[in-house]
Amino acid sequence: MNGKGNCYDNSAVEAFFKTIKAELIWLRSWKTRRQAEMAIFEYINGFCNSRRRHSALRWKSPVTFDQKVA
Template identity: 40%
Template sequence: MGSVGDAYDNAVAESFFATLETELIDRHSWRTRADARLAVFDFIEAFYNPHRRHRFIGHLSPAEFERRYRSAQPPAA
């Protein structure tokens, strides 16, 4: 952790919210708050988490990383 007001402390959160705004919020409008809430949930669970590439896992998406991992495992007995 850095000092108070250190911008690097929330770099990951800021990056996520920038992506959320650019790829979802700025492109749509919703009739109700519940519709918007559901759209954000769907974005996180259905797109952002399984499909966004991550540097930590070799610039693969979590879905692709898991697919490769499972295919490299020996068959269960």
């Protein structure tokens, strides 16, 4: 984190929260908090970290990027 008042302090986290809300949270509803927690966990570990394309990887998924690098 940078100093107080720096507008770039948490921009990466805010961008991630916006993405997860747009791609998961706003599209569904859950009966319990536990169901929502599991859906978020599965989204992050099952999709976002493995299959979702990332601009930092030249719009490749982490799995595809790792296969081409190795």
